[in-house]
Amino acid sequence: MSRLFSGVVLSVATLISFSAYSAEDKVKITQDMTHATVLVDGDLVKISRIQDTEHKIEGSFAKTSRPCPPFCINPISLDENVKTVAELEVLEFMERSMRDGHGVVIDARTPSWYKKGTIPGSINIPFTIFEKDPSDFELSEVLLKLGAVEREDVNPMLRTIEETTGLLDGNQKTDTWDFSDAKELLLWCNGPWCGQSPRAIRGLLKAGYPAEKLFYYRGGMQVWQLLGLTTIVPKD
Amino acid sequence: MLFLARSIFNIFIMVLFLGTHAAVAEDDAYLEMLEGEAEKLSLDQSGQLNKEEDADDAKSGKGIKLNAKWGAAATSDILPPGIPEDVFPAYLKKNFYGTYVFYRKLNAVDKRTIYYHYSENESANIDTVREDILSHLKE
Numbered sequence A: 001m002s003r004l005f006s007g008v009v010l011s012v013a014t015l016i017s018f019s020a021y022s023a024e025d026k027v028k029i030t031q032d033m034t035h036a037t038v039l040v041d042g043d044l045v046k047i048s049r050i051q052d053t054e055h056k057i058e059g060s061f062a063k064t065s066r067p068c069p070p071f072c073i074n075p076i077s078l079d080e081n082v083k084t085v086a087e088l089e090v091l092e093f094m095e096r097s098m099r100d101g102h103g104v105v106i107d108a109r110t111p112s113w114y115k116k117g118t119i120p121g122s123i124n125i126p127f128t129i130f131e132k133d134p135s136d137f138e139l140s141e142v143l144l145k146l147g148a149v150e151r152e153d154v155n156p157m158l159r160t161i162e163e164t165t166g167l168l169d170g171n172q173k174t175d176t177w178d179f180s181d182a183k184e185l186l187l188w189c190n191g192p193w194c195g196q197s198p199r200a201i202r203g204l205l206k207a208g209y210p211a212e213k214l215f216y217y218r219g220g221m222q223v224w225q226l227l228g229l230t231t232i233v234p235k236d
Numbered sequence B: 001m002l003f004l005a006r007s008i009f010n011i012f013i014m015v016l017f018l019g020t021h022a023a024v025a026e027d028d029a030y031l032e033m034l035e036g037e038a039e040k041l042s043l044d045q046s047g048q049l050n051k052e053e054d055a056d057d058a059k060s061g062k063g064i065k066l067n068a069k070w071g072a073a074a075t076s077d078i079l080p081p082g083i084p085e086d087v088f089p090a091y092l093k094k095n096f097y098g099t100y101v102f103y104r105k106l107n108a109v110d111k112r113t114i115y116y117h118y119s120e121n122e123s124a125n126i127d128t129v130r131e132d133i134l135s136h137l138k139e
Helices: A002-024 A087-098 A137-145 A156-165 A196-206 A220-226 B002-039 B051-058 B088-095 B097-103 B108-120 B126-138
Strands: A036-040 A043-047 A083-085 A103-107 A184-188 A214-217 A231-233 B048-050
Touching (some): A036 A087, A087 A103, A087 A184, A087 A214, A137 B097
Parallel strands (some): A083 A214, A231 B048
16 A cells, blocks of 8 residues: 555656656756746746747747848947847846846837837837937936936046046046946847847947946847747836 | 138038938938837747736746836836925936936026926926926026
8 A cells, every 4th residue: 555655656756847847947048047037127037938849930020031221230249348148148147237236138129119028127228318419318317327427527637647547447437427337238129130229339339338338139039039038028 | 702611611511411411311211110110010929928917927036126116217207297396306306317417507597497387387297397407508
């Protein structure tokens, strides 16, 4: 009787562990990673991959061609000091920089794209804002929220020293902004053919945002979807 | 000589204007195409998490709060009516710090004028206040 009971327990345990394996581990992110967790509006959300190995991508991101211009293929590097990243670095950024408050993932697309679905943990700041003049209200407010500090009445002599020597974090400052404590930003848009995040990054560089604090996820939504990674419909 | 200088100046301004205009038109066309693509947009639903319905299933924990303010960062442009004058600067400082930075550069009379325009305009929003501040700064 006890042998029969042990047998049943063993079978059930095997079944449970097998279903756990098949439900969670069949399509991992890497050999050692099944999922990543990211904070969305204060809640932890799991990012994993579609587990159906027969699944093929549907919808707009299955599309291969759009008119070029304007939807032309971007280079791998936008600027020699802006790091281009892929999915694992995005996940690492989310689990490291974003969680400790030093980093922000930015969906740089216009709101009409964002509303249909985004990468969990991203906030929407459309590229058009980053293209505004640094003295513009909207851009100023965004820069302030990203941790930049406004500078007033900077002594021209001091500024010259900062610029020429790089001392006093001179390379993190402009005449009007101090980016020393500004957050690391990871920007993305629709994919390698999308110009929205490249334009946002160029706008940020023009405003003086330090290039080494900027990251470009070139794969964007298209590659994210192609790999079956979780997307989310943002709250209104 | 003066006529020639004026003509050159006018041509320069015209070229500058046309150049800017062309760039703006190009941008508008790009935005139009983007919106056209966005209208047709449909995402592959298989990996999509509906925040309202499915988030509970996907959560592996609760209670960690971070960057919650970011959810509203890009969209909170609402300026409620009836903010008292003495609270107005503090409200701007708290909710629209960038606007406040410009507002504080105004003299006392201009600040009062900004508030007066805001309080008189029932449909005032942060954009109208920003425009108002900007026009005073330019004066």
